[in-house]
Amino acid sequence: MFIDRARIFVKAGDGGNGMSSFRREKYVPKGGPNGGDGGRGADVYLIVDDSLNTLLDFRYKRKFQGENGGAGGSSNKHGRDAEDLFIKVPPGTIVRDEATGEVIADLTANGQQVLVAKGGRGGRGNARFVSSVNRAPTFAEKGEPGESRWLILELKVLADVGLVGYPSVGKSSILARVSAAKPEIAAYHFTTLTPVLGVVSVGDGRSFVLADIPGLIEGAHAGVGLGHDFLRHIERTKVLIHVLDVSGLEGRDPIDDYHKINEELRLYNEKLARRPQIIAANKMDLPEAQANYKRVAEYMAREGREIYPISAATGDGLPLLMQRAAQLLAEYREEPEAAEEVKVYTAQPEEPFTIRRADDGAFVVEGKNIERLVAMTNFDNDEAVRRFQQIWRKLGIDDALRERGIQEGDTVRIHGVEFEFRP
Template identity: 50%
Template sequence: MFADRAKIILISGKGGDGHVSFRRDNYVPDGGPDGGDGGRGGDVILRVDEGMNTLIDYRHKRKFAAGNGQEGGKKNCRGKDGEDIVLRVPRGTLVTDAVSGKVIVDMSGNCTEYKILSGGKGGLGNQHFATSTMQAPKYAQPGQPAKEAEVQLELKLIADVGLIGYPSVGKSTFLKAVTNAKPEIADYHFTTLSPNLGVVDLGDGNSFVIADIPGLIEGAAEGSGLGLSFLRHIERNKLLIHVLDAASVEGRDPLEDYHKINAELSKYGEKVSGIPQVVAANKADIIPAEPEAIDLDEDGELIYAQDPVTRIKEALEPAGIPVFAVSAATGQGMQELMHYIYARLQQLPREDTIFETEYDPDTALQFANDPFTVRYDDESKEYILEGPRIEKMLGYTNLESERGFVFFQNFLKDTGILEQLEKLGIQDGDTVRMYGFTFDYYK
């Protein structure tokens, strides 16, 4: 199985508490404070392992915790530091926050190691708290708490070429024909559930990686069919082979499919709609050799259907989209297309897209214990949320996006803000203000 995503929980180590103790020497009746500091909690670190190519290891275990720092001891003994935990991931792993979907880090390019959560600092022992007026402090600092984050790991296929198209047009058959991959092939829609990878080897060391993407349909950009999850994979493709069923096995017009799918790609964004495409007019082996009579004209003469490949070529080639008639089943036209694709790839830029960090859980969680207030303002007739906790949340949440809004709703619930607003008597339609941002409350 090709495990290309996993959701896991990461926990950094808690800092060890500082210790309270006093020197007890046979000859010194009232020894000074000698409580040691707590040890540092372990960090959670991600590291690229070049030998790995799946996330399957993360399917079996869900929780990964670093070690806690030990408490300080007597005689100024410092507690032992907690052990760091290092999670090995394949190159090209995209790490996102499981709740907001924001990018935490893209383990590609130069990024081979990333500290995702740092362990809590150890607390200071009571030796640090002695002053001229307080010589026997009974106080030591507690260690900083552990941090916990749920993250999604996603292996972004680094395929140069992606096969896209409507379900059952023959994408997997295509992949199987040109690589040693063994994808499932069947005549029902959505046979392919996650992308399959294969290497096209043209000899003389000339090769490229090609990915078979699950079928796309109208509404894919809004989540229809298998939805969005794999549209992301396409982002890194340099070239797309748009597979059409030129024989209209299911009765659809291949050109209509072509336009519908491109409309979905445009809705998803420029990152995918801007990738150059080459059309593979597939199933050429079952296009009738003799043109089919489809109607009679006014004089009773038979009207013949235009050859579908010619029709596709005439529609797309003037727009600069090359069209190749192929049969993934018989291999007809496939070699020619593969050589063309290889030549095209040589002309395209080589660098990979790297996703920028949008959210840093280490910093965000640092403020998890910061204060906030909830109050009603008589003058403006608004409910006001204030305090460092709110400010920081606003700083790392994009409330304009759907995911950001879901994250924000959970934040209101988890922090108990919702409950407090209800206690203050909030009603549907009332306004809530958080600094520059306002929203209307609805239960």
Template identity: 50%
Template sequence: MFVDRVEVEVIAGRGGNGCMAFRREKHVPRGGPYGGDGGDGGSVVIRARSGVNSLVEFAHQRHWRAENGAPGLGANCHGRNGQDLILAVPPGTVIIDKASGIIIRDLVNDGDEIIAARGGRGGWGNTHFKSSTNQAPRETTDGGQGEVRRIILELKSIADVGLIGKPNAGKSTMLSRLSRARPEIADYPFTTKFPNLGMVSVDIERTFVMADIPGLIEGAAQGHGLGHDFLRHIMRAGILVHLVEPMPMDQTDPIENYLAIRKELEEYSEELAARPEIIVVTKSELPGSDEVQAKLKETTGRDDVLLVSAVTGSGLNILVSRVADLLASQKLLAK
């Protein structure tokens, strides 16, 4: 099960109450106050951890509570601090405050973290109130309440390259040929319900991460189809590889399909639409793919439209090389 958006409540621990006690020992006259402070409550910490790839754990448990601090004890013993609750999320998770809608933190890299709810302070014991004019205080304070916050966890896949295109354009097949990823592949629309990531090797030293993004339809910028689910994940991609199917199953025009997706990208985000793009005509083994390539060159005014086949392997090396060069020029290629 893949979950990429979930709402949860995080509850920090309450601070322990201060203790009221007096020192009472046989040979210690006027022992005075002896009550310790309470321990601080634990905080709820959200941390990005490599290897975690879904928010499914939070779909099954919506309330997360850190440990309370222990109350203070006699003999000036400080109460034990509550243990922090560490919640592991995938890198690329955005933390959003539910009440205000404000993004609290974007956990992009492994190890990034944020205190989502801070624990309450421990209360003061009566020793804390001792003074020259008040040598036997009976005052204490209660521990503070921990923060309670409703937050939204939203996962945006992190990839160097995003494969985009209409449903059945060949994105999953392309990813499976270029990497060790094994996405579900079938000949019906919307086979891909969530992003699949794979590591593509350029050579011994250079690699990049490629994401197979769920297929886009017209109206996605307004939430139609997989809509914002598609667009949210692709916002992380440094460059876009736009796959165009030469003979769509729904008999639509390949050129119009390309232009429709470009329109959706522009309506959703001008910054996203301005990302570097490599145009690829897939399934070059099918008749008519050469004509579609020529029409795309004419329509876009670009001479670098590629023609590849994930089935026969034709043109895949050229595509990987083109992606690597573009990533290197953008200083995004991992070494």
């Protein structure tokens, strides 16, 4: 089974909680604070493994969570940092953030990796809060929550040469003849529903990866049939072999087929229409094909296309076709990217927090720093609560809430935690 798109959830590990403790030794009646820091939560990475060629594994497991950091200990012992989590993906995987649609990475090389969720830092132990005015702090921070997000993984087959053409023109038969691949072959349309790869050896130690791309139809560029799913896999190929059924036994004219498929390629991606393309005139073992071949060959000559008469059924002409594909592949040079418009960004000071009203009337305070502070504060500890209130006032949240018309007893919500406003 071939799976070329998956949706997964990744959650980095939370930081370990800091420790609140004091030295307790004989003859040391007033030992100082010695609580250690919590360990760092696991980062989550995607890493390319070239032994994989599908996203099938993500059909059965969609959620991945890194380990949390260890809690801090007494005697200033730091908690253990969690080991990072590496999720293996096949080469050719494009990673997008589901919420924003942003492309995070295009993973093509074996061992290439990308950070997709950052682990939370460990909370600080009470020993870290000693100051000239507080010699014995009793509170410690909780660990910072790790990042989480939904990702869309999309696989584009990494092949050197792609076989394109209408359904049932013989693409699968060609691949089966020239490689060890075993695509499904039958006398009906759309036998191949997923790309099949095979390695073609052309002698002298040269070889390339050939992809049997499922048959295209009119409207594929707009998603008709499985158009987008099929066309996606052609984007990575460097050379195209356009297979035509020259016999015309399906009731279609091979020259019309040629134009319709190329128009679909052009409408989907202009670059595809400019890729090196050679014509494989298939089914030459049939009398109808032999009768049509001269007309088709003369037309392709006027179009400036190379044409090779072949028979996937007998194997005639295939060695020469593969040799030419290998030669074009060796001569291929990547088309230079168009110069992108230079965008100038002016740095703007980030608002420390924002306030909005929820549907239930609560005042919702949002901001990276204040949300982190809430997540890492132990509200069961009175001293930790007093520290939170001090930072709250320093940030000017009280004044901002009053400007928004808050009244005593109104609800303030931050990062899922609710407070009752008291002047």
